[in-house]
Amino acid sequence: xxxxxxxxxxxxxxxxxxxxxxxxxxxxxxxxxxxxxxxxxxxxxxxxxxxxxxxxxxxxxxxxxxxxxxxxxxxxxxxxxxxxxxxxxxxxxxxxxxxxxxxxxxxxxxxxxxxxx
Amino acid sequence: xxxxxxxxxxxxxxxxxxxxxxxxxxxxxxxxxxxxxxxxxxxxxxxxxxxxxxxxxxxxxxxxxxxxxxxxxxxxxxxxxxxxxxxxxxxxxxxxxxxxxxxxxxxxx
Numbered sequence: 362x363x364x365x366x367x368x369x370x371x372x373x374x375x376x377x378x379x380x381x382x383x384x385x386x387x388x389x390x391x392x393x394x395x396x397x398x399x400x401x402x403x404x405x406x407x408x409x410x411x412x413x414x415x416x417x418x419x420x421x422x423x424x425x426x427x428x429x430x431x432x433x434x435x436x437x438x439x440x441x442x443x444x445x446x447x448x449x450x451x452x453x454x455x456x457x458x459x460x461x462x463x464x465x466x467x468x469x470x471x472x473x474x475x476x477x478x
Numbered sequence: 479x480x481x482x483x484x485x486x487x488x489x490x491x492x493x494x495x496x497x498x499x500x501x502x503x504x505x506x507x508x509x510x511x512x513x514x515x516x517x518x519x520x521x522x523x524x525x526x527x528x529x530x531x532x533x534x535x536x537x538x539x540x541x542x543x544x545x546x547x548x549x550x551x552x553x554x555x556x557x558x559x560x561x562x563x564x565x566x567x568x569x570x571x572x573x574x575x576x577x578x579x580x581x582x583x584x585x586x587x
Contacts, residue, residue, distance in 0.1 A: 392573050404564065404577040417574055452521060459573025460508060467511065467573065469521040 367453050367470035375478050379441040382473045384453030385434055392459055394467070395428055395438050396452040404452070410436065443477045450474045481505050484565050484578035491585050497552040499581045501565030504546065508571040512539050512550050513564040515580070521564075524550070555585045 366385040374380055386393045395407040408418040413430045421428070425444070430436040440447055450472045457464040482503045491497050501510070512524040525532050525539040527548075532539050536555075541548040552559055562582050566575040 394573060403579045404566070404575075406574050406576075409572070409574055411572075416572065450519065454521075456573050459568065460571030465509060465526050465568075465573065466523045467513075467526075467575075468523065469513075471520050474519075 365453055365455050365468050365470035367451075367473050369473055370471060371474045371476075373476045373478065374443055376444055377442045378477075379439065380443045380447075380475060380477075382438040382451050382453075382475070384436045384438070384470060386436070386453070386455030387468055388434065390455035390457050390468070392456040393430060393436050394454045394456070395436070396454065398450045398452060398472070399448075407438070407451075440475075443475075445477045448475055448477050480579070481576050482565055482567055482578040484563075484581050486581060487579065488582045489584070491555050491583070493556060493585055493587050495555050495585075497555050497559075497583065497585075499550045499563050499565075499583070501548045501550070501578055502546060503548075503565075503567045503576075505567065505569050505576070507543075507567040507569050509568045510541055510548050511566040511568070511575060512548075513566060515562040515564060517561070524563075552583075557585045557587050560584050 368383045394409040398404045407420045408428045410430045428438045452472045453470045454467045456467050459465045485500045509528045511526050515521045527541050536553045538551040562580040564580045565578040
């Protein structure tokens with residue numbers, strides 16, 4: 362398997378523009394997570410899905426952020442409109458079954474580095 | 479106060495030294511993860527543990543549930559071990575992790 366695939370790797374946009382980040386989890390993984398990493402706050406969970414259903418979106422900072430998982434092999438994180446404070450690295454990760462020691466390992470994508478000017 | 483505290487924040491070692499990174503947490507957990515983030519930015523899972531000790535090559539992770547404390551040890555450190563090591567706890571068996579701020583390790587040749 363190719364691992365978790367994220368796109369784009371880098372995105373530079375202007376304030377007010379819509380940003381869409383994409384993620385393809387590892388085939389067969391039931392859980393998908395979106396994280397954001399900044400220098401100030403480190404890694405934070407934004408939202409996670411189980412079997413394509415959003416389970417906990419309490420980490421989504423504002424209504425400007427939305428995430429979807431239309432099928433088991435694809436998820437998007439959208440920011441509309443984007444603001445400079447959204448600049449961060451956004452990671453997607455997937456897991457087979459996070460609660461179990463033998464199958465709970467998280468597999469991360471390479472991240473999408475977003476810069477909002 | 480952060481729910482997950484790591485120490486030290488920064489660590490410089492000479493090649494070959496034994497290294498210990500500590501993680502303390504204040505919430506009940508089902509599991510604890512140790513992650514490695516290289517300068518290029520990618521994040522790799524090193525360990526997931528809920529009790530006792532795990533070993534993989536030169537890396538050893540231990541956890542004491544009663545003390546709410548975990549340690550990551552690196553034996554015979556090497557410059558390629560230079561990275562940020564992140565401790566994360568899973569409070570609900572769902573993978574919705576709470577992360578420490580990370581420990582930046584630099585191993586000099």
